[in-house]
Amino acid sequence: MKQVLDLQKLIVVKEELTLLLSKPIASYEGAYAYEDFQMGCSSCTGGCTSCYGSCSGAMKG
Amino acid sequence: MNRTEHLERNIYITTNVTCNLNCTYCYEDKTSKDTFNVDMTKLQLSTLLSVKTGKRTIINLHGGEPFVVFPKIKELCEWLWVQNFPEKFIIFVTSNGTLVHGEIKEWLTKHKDKFIVGLSLDGTRRMQNINRSNSFDLIDIDFFVETWPKQGVKMTISPLTIGHLAEGIIFLHSQGIQDIRANLAYMVDWANSIYIQAYQRELQKLGVFYKENPNLHKSSIFNVNFASLSEPETVQRKWCGAGTEIVAHDIDGREYPCHLFFESVCGKEKSEMSKYINFANPNEFISKECVNCPVLAICPTCYGSNYIERDNIANRDMSICKLNKIRIFEVAKYEYDRIVNSNSNILELSDEEKFRRVKILDGIEKILPFLNELNQL
Numbered sequence: 183m184k185q186v187l188d189l190q191k192l193i194v195v196k197e198e199l200t201l202l203l204s205k206p207i208a209s210y211e212g213a214y215a216y217e218d219f220q221m222g223c224s225s226c227t228g229g230c231t232s233c234y235g236s237c238s239g240a241m242k243g
Numbered sequence: 244m245n246r247t248e249h250l251e252r253n254i255y256i257t258t259n260v261t262c263n264l265n266c267t268y269c270y271e272d273k274t275s276k277d278t279f280n281v282d283m284t285k286l287q288l289s290t291l292l293s294v295k296t297g298k299r300t301i302i303n304l305h306g307g308e309p310f311v312v313f314p315k316i317k318e319l320c321e322w323l324w325v326q327n328f329p330e331k332f333i334i335f336v337t338s339n340g341t342l343v344h345g346e347i348k349e350w351l352t353k354h355k356d357k358f359i360v361g362l363s364l365d366g367t368r369r370m371q372n373i374n375r376s377n378s379f380d381l382i383d384i385d386f387f388v389e390t391w392p393k394q395g396v397k398m399t400i401s402p403l404t405i406g407h408l409a410e411g412i413i414f415l416h417s418q419g420i421q422d423i424r425a426n427l428a429y430m431v432d433w434a435n436s437i438y439i440q441a442y443q444r445e446l447q448k449l450g451v452f453y454k455e456n457p458n459l460h461k462s463s464i465f466n467v468n469f470a471s472l473s474e475p476e477t478v479q480r481k482w483c484g485a486g487t488e489i490v491a492h493d494i495d496g497r498e499y500p501c502h503l504f505f506e507s508v509c510g511k512e513k514s515e516m517s518k519y520i521n522f523a524n525p526n527e528f529i530s531k532e533c534v535n536c537p538v539l540a541i542c543p544t545c546y547g548s549n550y551i552e553r554d555n556i557a558n559r560d561m562s563i564c565k566l567n568k569i570r571i572f573e574v575a576k577y578e579y580d581r582i583v584n585s586n587s588n589i590l591e592l593s594d595e596e597k598f599r600r601v602k603i604l605d606g607i608e609k610i611l612p613f614l615n616e617l618n619q620l
Contacts, residue, residue, distance in 0.1 A: 186618045
């Protein structure tokens, strides 16, 4: 069966993107990657029903 | 030292367990008519807010439906706001929105900067009415969107509405809701394989929708943190602040890891035993069954529902496991397609976007054999 996700293509695109960064990739670590996901307390992604997003990180009012 | 003194402040106050709705997936025993004692709560909060933590304290007023006891909430809040406590705080309420009219609406408008309401809304009129006691027409959605435009809306998907998941999320986007927190209900039976097919079909519809609307903020159900898979320590990270960042007070004022550990939710004996759980220890919140799963770090769980249903915070609902894998697969496919098969000129991307894409691909690469295996099932 055809692989839906092609490892070789993925690696090529990843390398292209990395080479196009204006600074070494390590200098970006911690700056961007997770900010959209740290919505709730701890590492919550709003994945459960129980807190109803009422934790500090989830609160955006 | 009690738990409150050494944790970040995220304080739950149970105002009441009564509710004017009877949602299909509700886990709460709503038989008690007790409501919180305002004077006792003032005293408790006064003690807590007299100590400056360096971080803002969140006071979560939690029901039932809290606006059933609006006069008490009003009394408490208006008292808190004139006390000039050293600790900065904000008040948050989760509500079904059906009682937010007239006087309550006026009061909320006046205090919207320090009193925030998170609305629960389960999708279209039909979905909301199926899950939440025919309540769609009782909610002024525009009021919530206009008053707290960035605040997330909670959309719970039940077995009765999973077949309309995409329609529900698209509808909420059309209402101007920016942050749609959608997830499958816990503590309901997802074992029937028809849900897997329906879930996959609906996620695929969502993928098409988000591809056509790339500037929309994707609902949490279509937002998987693949980047975290390239960070080894995330495997041992807990999914929520239960027992660490959260302190939940029940109506009697006693402290619990979160409100799911209240007597009214998990029963007296379990509630009592929960004080012996060490929520900071990964060995206590990761089961042997899941510890070697390649997608553990991106597979959400609710420790409270695990404890209620399976007596242990680590023991996940394995019928949801299949659904979670489908979600990860469909979102990975979407992200791969968006990034790898993109026709856009990558030279025009910002450094931030390039880095984000590298991290997402890093994560997908780590689980790629697993994803391709899933595709063949």
